[in-house]
Amino acid sequence: xxxxxxxxxxxxxxxxxxxxxxxxxxxxxxxxxxxxxxxxxxxxxxxxxxxxxxxxxxxxxxxxxxxxxxxxxxxxxxxxxxxxxxxxxxxxxxxxxxxxxxxxxxxxxxxxxxxxxxxxx
Amino acid sequence: xxxxxxxxxxxxxxxxxxxxxxxxxxxxxxxxxxxxxxxxxxxxxxxxxxxxxxxxxxxxxxxxxxxxxxxxxxxxxxxxxxxxxxxxxxxxxxxxxxxxxxxxxxxxxxxxxxxxxxxxxxxxxxxxxxxxxxxxxxxxxxxxxxxxxxxxxxxxxxxxxxxxxxxxxxxxxxxxxxxxxxxxxxxxxxxxxxxxxxxxxxxxxxxxxxxxxxxxxxxxxxxxxxxxxxxxxxxxxxxxxxxxxxxxxxxxxxxxxxxxxxxxxxxxxxxxxxxxxxxxxxxxxxxxxxxxxxxxxxxxxxxxxxxxxxxxxxxxxxxxxxxxxxxxxxxxxxxxxxxxxxxxxxxxxxxxxxxxxxxxxxxxxxxxxxxxxxxxx
Numbered sequence: 001x002x003x004x005x006x007x008x009x010x011x012x013x014x015x016x017x018x019x020x021x022x023x024x025x026x027x028x029x030x031x032x033x034x035x036x037x038x039x040x041x042x043x044x045x046x047x048x049x050x051x052x053x054x055x056x057x058x059x060x061x062x063x064x065x066x067x068x069x070x071x072x073x074x075x076x077x078x079x080x081x082x083x084x085x086x087x088x089x090x091x092x093x094x095x096x097x098x099x100x101x102x103x104x105x106x107x108x109x110x111x112x113x114x115x116x117x118x119x120x121x
Numbered sequence: 122x123x124x125x126x127x128x129x130x131x132x133x134x135x136x137x138x139x140x141x142x143x144x145x146x147x148x149x150x151x152x153x154x155x156x157x158x159x160x161x162x163x164x165x166x167x168x169x170x171x172x173x174x175x176x177x178x179x180x181x182x183x184x185x186x187x188x189x190x191x192x193x194x195x196x197x198x199x200x201x202x203x204x205x206x207x208x209x210x211x212x213x214x215x216x217x218x219x220x221x222x223x224x225x226x227x228x229x230x231x232x233x234x235x236x237x238x239x240x241x242x243x244x245x246x247x248x249x250x251x252x253x254x255x256x257x258x259x260x261x262x263x264x265x266x267x268x269x270x271x272x273x274x275x276x277x278x279x280x281x282x283x284x285x286x287x288x289x290x291x292x293x294x295x296x297x298x299x300x301x302x303x304x305x306x307x308x309x310x311x312x313x314x315x316x317x318x319x320x321x322x323x324x325x326x327x328x329x330x331x332x333x334x335x336x337x338x339x340x341x342x343x344x345x346x347x348x349x350x351x352x353x354x355x356x357x358x359x360x361x362x363x364x365x366x367x368x369x370x371x372x373x374x375x376x377x378x379x380x381x382x383x384x385x386x387x388x389x390x391x392x393x394x395x396x397x398x399x400x401x402x403x404x405x406x407x408x409x410x411x412x413x414x415x416x417x418x419x420x421x422x423x424x425x426x427x428x429x430x431x432x433x434x435x436x437x438x439x440x441x442x443x444x445x446x447x448x449x450x451x452x453x454x455x456x457x458x459x460x461x462x463x464x465x466x467x468x469x470x471x472x473x474x475x476x477x478x479x480x481x482x483x484x485x486x487x488x489x490x491x492x493x494x495x496x497x498x
Contacts, residue, residue, distance in 0.1 A: 032349070033159040035449035036422050036456075040478075054478065056424050058158045058449055059349055083422070 004107055005116030006067045011091060012099075014107065019099045021067065023055070026120045028090035031057040037079040037086060039097060044072045046099075048106060053096055055086065068106040070099035129175035130270045130330040138338070138345050146243035148176040151347040158349035162451040165316055165354055166492070169276035170346035171337050174315075178246030179266040179324055182237040182257065192237060194392075195260035196230065199252065201373060201396045203383035207232045212298040212311050214381050216373065217252060222398030222405070223369040224376065225252065227361065231298035231311055238298065238309060238324070240271070242363050270330030275320030275354075277495060278342040283310075283321055286336065290321065295496040303333050315351065317358025317494045357450045357457055359416060359489025365427055366414060366445045366459055372398070374405035375461065377414045382406075413467040416489035417444065417458040417475070419482050424449045424456040425475040431462055432474045435481050441466055444475060450491055457491045458484070 004012040004019075009027035012019040028034070036056035046052050046066040053064040053075075075097045078085060086094035101107075111119065126149040135142065140151035151173065153161060164170055184192035193205040200215040207213050212231035216224045226245035231238040241249040246265075253263045274283055284291045286303050290310060293299070298311035306329040314320040325333050338345050352362065361367045367376050385391045388403050396402075419425045424447055431442035447458030458475075466473055469488050474481035 032153070032157055036424060038423065056449070058162075058353060058451065059152075061424070061426065080422075 003113060004067075004110035005113065006110055007119065008065055008067070009120075010064065010067050012067055012107075012110065014101070017101045017104060018073075019068070019070065019101055020095050021097050021099055022095040023064065023086065023090050024116070025090050028087050028094070031055065031062060031087075032059050033057060034083045034086040037083045037096065039072065039075040046070060046072060055083075055096075064096060066099070067110065068099070068101060069103040070101045072097055073100050074098040127176070129173055130327040131173045131175060131334050134331050134334055135173065135345075140345070140347060143348070145348055146176055148243065150176060151345070153347040153349045154345050156344060158347070158353065159451050161344060161346040161350035162353050164344040165276045165318060165346055165350065166452050167277070168342045168344070169274060169278040169282050169320075169340075170316070170350070171334065171343050172273040172275065172346050172351055173270070173334070174273050174322070175270040175330065176243035177271055178241040178243065178249060179269050179271060180239040180241065180250060180253065181264040181266055182239055182253065183235070183262045183264070185260060185262060187235065189232070189235060192257075192261050195257045196237065197386070197392060197395060199256045199396065200228075200230070201382045201386050201399065201402060202230070203385040203392075204230060204237075205392065206383065206385055209234045210297055210299055212296045212313060216367070216378070216381070217249060218373070218396055218398045218402065219369055220397045221370075222372040222401035224363070224367045224371055224373065225249070225369055227363050227367060229311070229313065231309075233298065233300065233309065240322075244364060266324070268327050270325045270327050272323045272325065272330070272334055272337070273314050273320060274323065274337060274343070275314045275316040275346075276318050276342075279318070279320040280497070282337065282340045282342050283323075285340070293497075295319070295498050304336065306333060308333070312497065315358070315360055316354040317360070317490050317492060318354075319495050319497045353448050353451060356446050356448055356459070357452055357491045358494065359459070359491065361414070362446055371414070371461070372402055372405055372410060374402060375410045375412055375414065379406065409464060411464060412442065412461045413464050414445070414459060414461055415467050416487040416491065417447070417460055417484045418487040418491075419447075419456045419458060419475060419484045421482065422449075422456065423477060423482060425458045425477055425482060425484065429460075429475045429477055431460060431484070432476065432481060433466065435474055435483075441473065453491045459489065462486070
């Protein structure tokens, strides 16, 4: 299991060809309290950069982008009723969706923990 | 942060309190403090919040000869409200109109005894001062009070807090305005605000503003509150944000602000009309307008925001309105919004639809405020 980060402040926990995706603690702090989360259901097969979900804070709506190519297989079922999980535990209980990777080579373009934390510091 | 932004007298206090600073109407203002918008909003509804609104324009309007009635009648040339009937020590909501009846800005007018205190929006203050300087000639002296800060202390515990420093504020009622002293500092206080809660607005000489703000924010009931929660509080309170919910194309009748135009200025009143656009506005009082500002309660949890188009049907059909303000209401625990609809869709309970990311979300036209107002009448 390997943890990757994107410059759009998402994390991916990759096990084989399945990635669990969420937003980073830094992103959650920047957004403010999350009040709504919804998968973009029109796109199950996605390319890197496609909007795959929307997250709304008290301030504004933000898109969540596919970090790599894949197929969205599952959304976190707990977020519809408790979107604040994203604020409270963004890198744990607040995970957003699972992505079956279709181009694992793209993972090499992402950052590891040290590179991401260097980016935000 | 760009250096050409103006600072209020409380800028260094905001930084010390850990505010996230954003540009707003030319000023560097606190969007939120470390507690966050949600906590600041709920704390204001439950206890008391302190807001820096020093970016707003404060203007002293005096009669050239000391005759308040003369100054009041001059102000009535610019606003459709009853200024001549505004008693000393009282404040009233008003708006400047243009010759089409559109609203140029909304404002507060307080009768301070021998002068009027006019408080206008930050983004409009240069325009408003020019408008008054031209429109109140030759009857008034218009003096922008550029050397004063403005604080708002809002919430059910605001009276308890302020009365520790100014005991006599406890006797004030909603929309009373008076002069007083706060720990030796001469201030103007009104019992008013922009949250739907009881509270006060306090005008302070700039040099003393930080001392007064520190004294208030040090009280155990008080949390500093930024512009983020100021917006969500006023929206839950059903209050208009100028530039979003009102602009120079919306009239008082379209804006559902008939309550702010007193009988004296309406058809058959003692001083009927006589303000810019009065023919248009008074005709709308008689015949209605083609659109109206309404409250909107979206179904589900998705906030419906400014600019979302409104439709009568779940699919197809022409657009019948637009959302002008929308957010998640922390106290309402649901999305809340306001917008303009064709008058046929304005009755409370009407079911319409807002388009959100290509989907139509059911929305019900609803009474405002979205949370009960708690003014001290």
